[in-house]
Amino acid sequence: xxxxxxxxxxxxxxxxxxxxxxxxxxxxxxxxxxxxxxxxxxxxxxxxxxxxxxxxxxxxxxxxxxxxxxxxxxxxxxxxxxxxxxxxxxxxxxxxxxxxxxxxxxxxxxxxxxxxxxxxxxxxxxxxxxxxxxxxxxxxxxxxxxxxxxxxxxxxxxxxxxxxxxxxxxxxxxxxxxxxxxxxxxxxxxxxxxxxxxxxxxxxxxxxx
Numbered sequence: 484x485x486x487x488x489x490x491x492x493x494x495x496x497x498x499x500x501x502x503x504x505x506x507x508x509x510x511x512x513x514x515x516x517x518x519x520x521x522x523x524x525x526x527x528x529x530x531x532x533x534x535x536x537x538x539x540x541x542x543x544x545x546x547x548x549x550x551x552x553x554x555x556x557x558x559x560x561x562x563x564x565x566x567x568x569x570x571x572x573x574x575x576x577x578x579x580x581x582x583x584x585x586x587x588x589x590x591x592x593x594x595x596x597x598x599x600x601x602x603x604x605x606x607x608x609x610x611x612x613x614x615x616x617x618x619x620x621x622x623x624x625x626x627x628x629x630x631x632x633x634x635x636x637x638x639x640x641x642x643x644x645x646x647x648x649x650x651x652x653x654x655x656x657x658x659x660x661x662x663x664x665x666x667x668x669x670x671x672x673x674x675x676x677x678x679x680x681x682x683x684x685x686x687x688x689x690x691x692x
Contacts, residue, residue: 499580500690503591506625507650509632510671515682516589522683523585531579534589541567557602564595565612572616592616593660601652621689624661625671629654
C-alpha cells in the first residue's frame, strides 16, 4: 500500500519559487537543471542552482561512500539525507526564496522516498523525518526506462545505486508519486530540446500564477 503525504507534512514559507527535478540516475537531471536555470535567467529571473546530496559535511559523506560503491543501512541513509536536507534548506533554499529567487534543485525529498523506500524503509517515517522541509512549488519527474538509464551510464564507474534492479524499483515509486499528484511526469526519453521546452513551460506557468 502506498500512502499519500499528510497535509501537514511540509513547512511554510513565502516568496520566490522552488523547483525540484527528480528521476532515476541517467535521466538528465544535472543537464536539465542547468539549462532550465539558464533559460529562466535569460528571461530576467534571478536563479539559484543547487542539488542534493549537498557539498556540506553530511552530503560529502553520502556522496563519497556512494561513489566508492558503499552503502549505509537504508534507515541510516534516510536519517543522513534528512540531516543534509535540513542544512540545505536552512543554508541555501529558504534564504534564496525569501530574497525572491527561483531555486532549482536537483533532487529533494522525493529522492529519499524513492531510493530509501525502494530498500524497504517505511515511507511515512521518511516523510516524518522531512516534515520541516518546505514543499516545492513544482516537482518534476524526468522519467526514463531503467534500460535507458543503464545504457546512458555505460562506460562510467557506477555508484552504489546505479544497477538496473535498484533503478527499476526506484522508478516504480517515482511513478506512484506522479500518479498521486506529488510529481509532474515529463517524458525524458525525448530530445533534450523537447524536454527543456516542457520544463520551461511548466516553470513559467507557476511563475505567472
